[in-house]
Amino acid sequence: MQVTGIKTYLFQPPDAKTACFLKVDTDEGIFGWGEAYTLTGREQTLERLVQDLGAYLIGRDPFQIKHFMHAMWRDLSIKRGGFDLYCALSGLEIALWDIVGKALGQPVYNLLGGACRERLRVYGQPSGPRGDGSLEDLARRAKHTVESGHTAIKFDPFPGAWRMIVDKSVERTAIERVRTVREAVGPDVDVLIEVHRRLAPMHAVRVAQAIEQYQPFWYEEPTPAEDIAATAYVRTKTTIPIVLGEALSTRAEFREVFERQAADIINPDICLVGGLLEMRDIASAAETYSVALAPHGNNSTTIGLAASLQVAACVPNFLIMEYPVAWEPYAKEISVTPLLPTNGVIPLPTGPGLGLELDEAALAKYPYQGGRRRALATPADEWP
Numbered sequence: 001m002q003v004t005g006i007k008t009y010l011f012q013p014p015d016a017k018t019a020c021f022l023k024v025d026t027d028e029g030i031f032g033w034g035e036a037y038t039l040t041g042r043e044q045t046l047e048r049l050v051q052d053l054g055a056y057l058i059g060r061d062p063f064q065i066k067h068f069m070h071a072m073w074r075d076l077s078i079k080r081g082g083f084d085l086y087c088a089l090s091g092l093e094i095a096l097w098d099i100v101g102k103a104l105g106q107p108v109y110n111l112l113g114g115a116c117r118e119r120l121r122v123y124g125q126p127s128g129p130r131g132d133g134s135l136e137d138l139a140r141r142a143k144h145t146v147e148s149g150h151t152a153i154k155f156d157p158f159p160g161a162w163r164m165i166v167d168k169s170v171e172r173t174a175i176e177r178v179r180t181v182r183e184a185v186g187p188d189v190d191v192l193i194e195v196h197r198r199l200a201p202m203h204a205v206r207v208a209q210a211i212e213q214y215q216p217f218w219y220e221e222p223t224p225a226e227d228i229a230a231t232a233y234v235r236t237k238t239t240i241p242i243v244l245g246e247a248l249s250t251r252a253e254f255r256e257v258f259e260r261q262a263a264d265i266i267n268p269d270i271c272l273v274g275g276l277l278e279m280r281d282i283a284s285a286a287e288t289y290s291v292a293l294a295p296h297g298n299n300s301t302t303i304g305l306a307a308s309l310q311v312a313a314c315v316p317n318f319l320i321m322e323y324p325v326a327w328e329p330y331a332k333e334i335s336v337t338p339l340l341p342t343n344g345v346i347p348l349p350t351g352p353g354l355g356l357e358l359d360e361a362a363l364a365k366y367p368y369q370g371g372r373r374r375a376l377a378t379p380a381d382e383w384p
């Protein structure tokens with residue numbers, strides 16, 4: 001079997017993140033689907049990189065996944081390949097595994113050691129129509145997610161600009177929002193706190209200690225991803241489990257996380273970290289440090305979700321994974337058999353490969369129309 005071609009699809013729904021899907025074809029008629037992590041404003045750059053890197057696969061055996069990825073890391077990345085390179089290669093790697101699984105008539109998890117579980121727990125985000133952003137609106141949207149069947153919900157309670165040094169009003173607002181969600185969903189729903197790598201340690205610690213009374217399930221990326229020592233410090237100052245990893249790629253970048261004991265849980269994104277095998281290897285390394293795996297998925301819309309489920313199925317230290325609630329209507333449109341949660345869990349897929357196919361005609365419904373502009377994380381009038 002040989003790879004014969006690569007097709008890419010930039011899919012831009014009107015009110016959700018643009019996705020980059022890719023299809024790898026072979027001379028035996030077997031094809032594989034992949035998905036690469038996208039950044040707003042860089043979608044076309046990523047698509048071109050997928051096409052350029054995919055050209056190295058033409059005429060090659062799709063089973064030689066490790067060789068291809070190793071060659072790409074060593075020949076192209078030099079010291080650090082950059083975000084787009086990792087995203088593009090992740091998408092291609094995922095598609096190759098889909099081909100291999102289909103060729104062998106097996107789910108990918110059976111090729112990575114076999115399933116450890118039959119159901120995979122997921123968490124959602126506040127959902128339903130957006131209102132005025134008040135505490136009442138937040139409570140309503142949190143309840144909507146729980147009423148739709150989720151048993152765990154994640155949200156970012158911090159207001160305003162994304163900056164490391166904030167005043168105490170930002171801390172107070174975040175604490176009040178956590179209290180609001182906990183009271184809205186009750187004691188039995190897990191509440192996951194997202195911080196998006198935005199705080200200096202002094203703020204991260206104060207907020208963490210203040211919200212411990214609301215029993216968060218975790219505290220995700222409280223400090224900048226490039227300062228793993230800071231996250232390790234925050235971990236020593238709170239009883240809330242610390243999560244780290246959605247902005248990291250490859251085993252090399254996770255090594256310091258483990259060595260510094262910076263996290264209780266890691267949340268790599270399969271569409272960025274290097275694909276299925278890289279995530280499986282990172283999860284295995286995490287297991288030796290008693291660290292759990294909780295795959296990031298807000299940017300892994302359908303194929304990424306399917307790929308993450310394959311890895312989550314076969315690692316003993318899987319905890320929970322993200323389900324992109326906002327993307328669900330579009331997942332239903334473009335997926336032949338969408339992977340949907342019931343009562344907060346997704347059943348183990350049993351089909352060959354990733355267990356998910358996309359409808360190419362449906363992908364044409366929302367073609368890429370150009371990058372959407374958004375405000376800078378820190379507006380100019382708020383710069384120090």
